[in-house]
Amino acid sequence: MGQTICFANNKGGVGKSTTSAAIGQAWAKMGKKILFVDLDSQANLTSMISPLAPDQHESTIRDAFLNSKDLKVENVSENIDLIPSELSLSNFDRDTATFTGREYLLVDLLKPLKPKYDFIIIDCPPALGLITYNAMIASDHLIMVTTADGLSYSGLVMVANLYADVKSSDRLNKNLKLSGVIITKYEKNKLSEMYYNKIREDLREVVIEPVIHKATKIAQAASFGQNIYDYDPDGKATQEYLRVAQTLALRVMDDIE
DSSP, rough: OOOEEEEEEESSSSSHHHHHHHHHHHHHHHHHOOOEEEOOOHHHHHHHHHHOOGGGOOHHHHEEEEHHGOOOOOOETTEEEEOOOOOOOGGHHTTTTTTTTGGGHHHHHHHTTGGGEEEEEEESSSOOOOOHHHHHHHHHHHHEOOOOOOHHHHHHHHHHHHHHHHHHOTOOOOOOEEEEEEOOOOOHHHHHHHHHHHHHHGGGGOOOOSBOOHHHHHHHHHTTTOHHHHSTTOOHHHHHHHHHHHHHHHHHHHHHH
């Protein structure tokens, strides 16, 4: 049985989608079978992973939420499948207002898929609404992604509070584990060092080293829909992502085996 892992922060712009893609693509290169699930209506992960234009997808996660019979998984490349997103997912709360138990929609959709994959990677939106709630309930592991600054740190704290609420409830997901904090877009200066140290002090061994340094080629790869391991294989940030992926895989491997 595979492991489901959600990547979250309440603040946008922290590299969450890039990190979700980089971790999953590294694992795919290790021979693991990966399913990406894009829960962000901005569909950044979808654009990074899939060669198709946004309007070319036969079905999206929104279709599956509204009618589970419409759940279609796209094969993107060797070891990588995708359930894409779309802009209209932003209407999720309104679309599902009359649904009973709508916080369990995602866990019900993914349950029959888990045996087919080593890892299911969920990219959450930069908000702590019902969609992120769904992601935490459906996941075995939570990874918080942040930059070393005040606003991102505040977003991290809000995610941690939601995690505590979900984990403390027998009805939600008491088995959810906070398995990592990944610091991205790092630039060495006094402010970054202060927040890096604060994150380390608060979360200690949960923080995954190394930090991911800010790199123009990482942003370029994301914009061009390119795999960073192909676009800039020897780049410093690429190698940092690879080491983080290896560390994270070891943290969750016991649950797979």
